[in-house]
Amino acid sequence: SAVISQKPSRDICQRGTSLTIQCQVDSQVTMMFWYRQQPGQSLTLIATANQGSEATYESGFVIDKFPISRPNLTFSTLTVSNMSPEDSSIYLCSVDRDKTDTQYFGPGTRLTVL
Amino acid sequence: GENVEQHPSTLSVQEGDSAVIKCTYSDSASNYFPWYKQELGKRPQLIIDIRSNVGEKKDQRIAVTLNKTAKHFSLHITETQPEDSAVYFCAASSRSSASKIIFGSGTRLSIRP
Numbered sequence: 001s002a003v004i005s006q007k008p009s010r011d012i013c014q015r016g017t018s019l020t021i022q023c024q025v026d027s028q029v030t031m032m033f034w035y036r037q038q039p040g041q042s043l044t045l046i047a048t049a050n051q052g053s054e055a056t057y058e059s060g061f062v063i064d065k066f067p068i069s070r071p072n073l074t075f076s077t078l079t080v081s082n083m084s085p086e087d088s089s090i091y092l093c094s095v096d097r098d099k100t101d102t103q104y105f106g107p108g109t110r111l112t113v114l
Numbered sequence: 115g116e117n118v119e120q121h122p123s124t125l126s127v128q129e130g131d132s133a134v135i136k137c138t139y140s141d142s143a144s145n146y147f148p149w150y151k152q153e154l155g156k157r158p159q160l161i162i163d164i165r166s167n168v169g170e171k172k173d174q175r176i177a178v179t180l181n182k183t184a185k186h187f188s189l190h191i192t193e194t195q196p197e198d199s200a201v202y203f204c205a206a207s208s209r210s211s212a213s214k215i216i217f218g219s220g221t222r223l224s225i226r227p
Contacts, residue, residue: 101146
């Protein structure tokens with residue numbers, strides 16, 4: 001498995017502001033994924049982030065709201081922009097470390113928007 | 115796109131009994147089916163997975179079966195223990211969809227002492 005860390009682990013933010021979440025992996029990985037998990041719900045894929053190319057967003061998610069950076073093979077950021085209370089969720093990154101389709105998850109960032 | 119349905123949404127079993135969670139998928143190109151366990155406040159943890167070239171896989175008290183024709187796969191937990199209490203997610207992915215994993219809606223499993 002991979003060692004994956006996320007920062008911050010949790011945050012409380014005011015509506016209209018933005019928060020950038022960092023995901024760090026202990027080894028180089030080609031594909032990184034960002035998920036949202038709303039309270040009591042399943043995981044929904046936001047986007048796939050590959051190093052050196054634009055992120056690929058899923059239906060219902062747009063770059064202006066969730067800009068993603070992938071500057072190298074061990075790091076990615078997800079920004080939640082112009083936040084509203086509906087953005088209150090847990091945001092998780094995951095990686096396919098071994099190119100085996102198996103994804104391992106970071107610990108998540110619990111975001112509360114007031 | 116892929117759609118994964120999971121049943122039941124909640125399941126309560128007596129300690130020592132077996133638990134079965136069932137999922138169906140829609141994309142016939144799906145070839146990888148992981149199961150994740152998520153304890154309260156924790157990240158999802160992979161507990162077992164199966165690929166489309168096998169019909170069954172077992173790891174101690176947990177097993178997964180796959181019926182490609184019917185597009186069904188199931189998780190079986192035998193001799194359940196209190197620490198099995200968690201939310202379980204099935205998922206499906208395919209290389210044709212860039213290895214994206216699509217998750218089921220989850221099953222909250224409670225083990226009664």
